[in-house]
Amino acid sequence: MTAKRTPTRADGDVAGTRVEQKERTRQRLIDAALALIGGGSGFTSLSLREITRQAGLAPAAFYRHFRDLDELGLALVEMGGVTLRRLLREARRDGIPPTDMLRGSVQIYRRFVADRSEVFRFIAGERGGGSRAIRNAIRTEESHFASEMAQDFRALGTLPELSSATLQMICGLVVTTMLNAASDILDLPAGQTQQERELIENFVRQLRVIFLGAARWRES
Amino acid sequence: MTAKRTPTRADGDVAGTRVEQKERTRQRLIDAALALIGGGSGFTSLSLREITRQAGLAPAAFYRHFRDLDELGLALVEMGGVTLRRLLREARRDGIPPTDMLRGSVQIYRRFVADRSEVFRFIAGERGGGSRAIRNAIRTEESHFASEMAQDFRALGTLPELSSATLQMICGLVVTTMLNAASDILDLPAGQTQQERELIENFVRQLRVIFLGAARWRES
DNA sequence: TAGTACAGTGAACGTATGTTCACTGAAAGC
DNA sequence: GCTTTCAGTGAACATACGTTCACTGTACTA
Numbered sequence: 001m002t003a004k005r006t007p008t009r010a011d012g013d014v015a016g017t018r019v020e021q022k023e024r025t026r027q028r029l030i031d032a033a034l035a036l037i038g039g040g041s042g043f044t045s046l047s048l049r050e051i052t053r054q055a056g057l058a059p060a061a062f063y064r065h066f067r068d069l070d071e072l073g074l075a076l077v078e079m080g081g082v083t084l085r086r087l088l089r090e091a092r093r094d095g096i097p098p099t100d101m102l103r104g105s106v107q108i109y110r111r112f113v114a115d116r117s118e119v120f121r122f123i124a125g126e127r128g129g130g131s132r133a134i135r136n137a138i139r140t141e142e143s144h145f146a147s148e149m150a151q152d153f154r155a156l157g158t159l160p161e162l163s164s165a166t167l168q169m170i171c172g173l174v175v176t177t178m179l180n181a182a183s184d185i186l187d188l189p190a191g192q193t194q195q196e197r198e199l200i201e202n203f204v205r206q207l208r209v210i211f212l213g214a215a216r217w218r219e220s
Numbered sequence: 221m222t223a224k225r226t227p228t229r230a231d232g233d234v235a236g237t238r239v240e241q242k243e244r245t246r247q248r249l250i251d252a253a254l255a256l257i258g259g260g261s262g263f264t265s266l267s268l269r270e271i272t273r274q275a276g277l278a279p280a281a282f283y284r285h286f287r288d289l290d291e292l293g294l295a296l297v298e299m300g301g302v303t304l305r306r307l308l309r310e311a312r313r314d315g316i317p318p319t320d321m322l323r324g325s326v327q328i329y330r331r332f333v334a335d336r337s338e339v340f341r342f343i344a345g346e347r348g349g350g351s352r353a354i355r356n357a358i359r360t361e362e363s364h365f366a367s368e369m370a371q372d373f374r375a376l377g378t379l380p381e382l383s384s385a386t387l388q389m390i391c392g393l394v395v396t397t398m399l400n401a402a403s404d405i406l407d408l409p410a411g412q413t414q415q416e417r418e419l420i421e422n423f424v425r426q427l428r429v430i431f432l433g434a435a436r437w438r439e440s
Numbered sequence: 441t442a443g444t445a446c447a448g449t450g451a452a453c454g455t456a457t458g459t460t461c462a463c464t465g466a467a468a469g470c
Numbered sequence: 471g472c473t474t475t476c477a478g479t480g481a482a483c484a485t486a487c488g489t490t491c492a493c494t495g496t497a498c499t500a
Contacts, residue, residue, distance in 0.1 A: 018467055022477065042349050044264045047457060059458080061478050068458090125349030128403045129262050135407060166425075173426045176400045177393065183348045187355060205386075206393045213433030238497050242447065268488065279488080281448050288488090 026065045028055045030075055037125075038118035043073060044130050073126065073134045080123045081141040087112050088148055102211070106204050113182045124183035142179070146171035159214055170214045177206055246285045248275045250295055257345075258338035263293060264350050293346065293354040300343045301361040307332050308368055322431070326424050333402045344403040362399070366391035379434055390434045397426055 032055035037043055041050075048069060052059045066072045091108050113120045126134050127142075150167040153159055159167065181203040188196050252275035257263055261270075268289060272279045286292045311328050333340045346354050347362075370387045373379055379387065401423040408416050 018475090018477085021467090025477080040352070042264060042351075044262060044349060048459095049457065058479050060460080060480080063459080064477055128347055129264060129345030129349040131262075132260070132407065135403075139404075169422055169425050170429060172422070173397065173429060176397065180396045180400070183355075184359075187352065202389055202392070205389050209390060209393060209430060209433035209437060211433070212436045213429035213431070216432045216436055217429060238445095238447085241497090245447080267486080269486075278449050280450080280490080283489080284447055 022064075025055070025057065025061070029057070029062065029065055029072065030079065031055070033072060033076060034118040034122070037122050042125055043076070043122055044126070070131050070133055073131065074137050076119075076122050077126075077134060077137040077141055080119050080138070081144065083112075083116055083119050084141065084145045085148065088145070088152065092152060102207055103204050106200060106207070109178065109181075110185065110200060113185050117186055120179075120182045121186055124179055124186065127179060142175050143172070146175045149174065159211075162214065162217060163219055166217060166219060170210065170217075173210055174207065177203075177210065181206075242284075245275070245277065245281070248277070249282065249285055249292065250299065251275070253292060253296060254338040254342070257342050262345055263296070263342055264346070290351050290353055293351065294357050296339075296342050297346075297354060297357040297361055300339050300358070301364065303332075303336055303339045304361065304365045305368065308365070308372065312372060322427055323424050326420060326427070329398065329401075330405065330420060333405050337406055340399075340402045341406055344399055344406065347399060362395050363392070366395045369394065379431075382434065382437060383439055386437060386439065390430065390437075393430055394427065397423075397430065401426075 029051060032051050033043065033046060036046055036050060036054055046069070048062055049059050051069075051072070052062050066075070087109065090112070091105055094104075094108065123138060127138050128135070146168060149171045150164070153167060153171070159170075162170070181199070184199055184203075185196070188199065249271060252271050253263065253266060256266055256270060256274055266289070268282055269279050271289075271292070272282050286295070307329065310332070311325055314324075314328065343358060347358050348355070366388060369391045370384070373387060373391070379390075382390070401419070404419055404423075405416070408419065
């Protein structure tokens with residue numbers, strides 16, 4: 001019976017200031033949605049009640065944090081953006097693998113997708129379907145990601161002869177190819193190492209084609 | 221009061237044999253779903269009742285044709301496959317545009333997507349999200365499409381030095397890039413010719429990168 | 441021509457949904 | 471210390487849903 005300072009739901013939930021507590025349950029809703037998506041449900045077919053149930057809240061509590069499901073979706077998109085940024089940072093930190101840079105990056109990516117499968121499932125799923133607002137938000141996030149990737153290429157001296165616009169275009173192509181591969185990876189039946197190897201190999205080769213083309217590109 | 225041979229619903233529905241009539245209402249259900257998707261609904265968030273309502277049928281009639289919504293979805297995927305085949309046939313029929321072959325093909329594609337927007341909206345939407353069964357069916361259809369495209373390249377003598385496997389891999393990349401572009405095209409606010417031009421230009425350039433890379437590819 | 445098969449109906453069911461409302465109790469502000 | 475604020479509650483609502491069932495009337499079959 002110690003520490004009963006939390007308002008109502010205290011589950012190892014060592015409260016704090018009011019706004020902190022609010023932020024914490026907001027995060028609980030986000031996590032609940034992600035957990036359900038990880039269960040294979042697809043964000044579009046999630047219901048408000050399902051989410052609050054998973055979060056251990058009354059349905060009405062939802063409205064204290066989001067106007068509707070779309071707004072929750074936008075929060076998920078933002079979290080997806082953060083995830084992508086972290087991916088780049090991690091890749092940067094590890095530096096360029098000495099020999100096979102492309103395959104190395106793909107390995108990092110593969111692990112990353114597997115580790116945060118719910119986030120990638122959400123992005124891959126809502127990128128084409130779902131609501132217009134969410135789709136556009138994802139597009140924006142993708143484009144930011146592509147820009148950041150282009151910056152990294154500049155910093156690394158990769159493809160130095162390309163204009164910024166062209167580099168951006170190429171990174172856009174890389175990003176869509178990545179997200180497409182993510183969708184494939186996530187649908188792999190568990191434990192199918194052979195199938196996974198082929199898939200990854202295909203992915204690597206597609207990227208190789210792109211970079212070959214990029215190296216040969218001449219600004220018209 | 222002439223011609224009252226149709227069972228119940230006769231709306232310019234000049235019946236025929238029994239199986240023909242059944243096939244016709246089956247098609248009505250498919251069309252209804254497509255119409256609703258065209259209205260911006262997204263297949264995943266369609267309900268059985270919504271579809272039968274749109275088709276002018278009682279809800280229970282649905283079960284005479286499909287076990288559940290997923291089965292209807294698979295029928296839509298098949299129709300998507302037919303659409304893609306038709307696209308290739310049309311591109312073949314028009315032959316290779318004399319000068320700018322790539323931009324020409326993209327123009328054909330752009331028109332095609334606009335003309336059958338509902339089908340492409342469905343494919344682009346369910347490709348990443350939706351149910352596992354539908355996703356896999358779409359993947360199969362995509363891969364068939366890629367194979368057929370590879371065959372066409374072979375017949376045209378494009379990229380003759382590439383192995384079949386490599387050509388297939390590259391066509392796969394082209395297909396995902398196409399479908400991705402379709403999603404973008406369909407989300408364009410109507411009448412934004414400038415924005416559309418940029419989008420198409422970007423699409424053309426991405427394909428150019430791919431083909432440049434393909435031409436430079438050397439089998440390891 | 442009598443009998444069967446079966447596409448489509450309409451009513452009924454149980455269940456789940458989104459949203460509202462007055463409420464409670466603890467933290468924050470004075 | 472008294473008052474205000476507000477995150478979260480629980481009950482209630484109207485609505486929509488998927489699915490079932492016995493049924494009807496027509497096209498086929500023998």
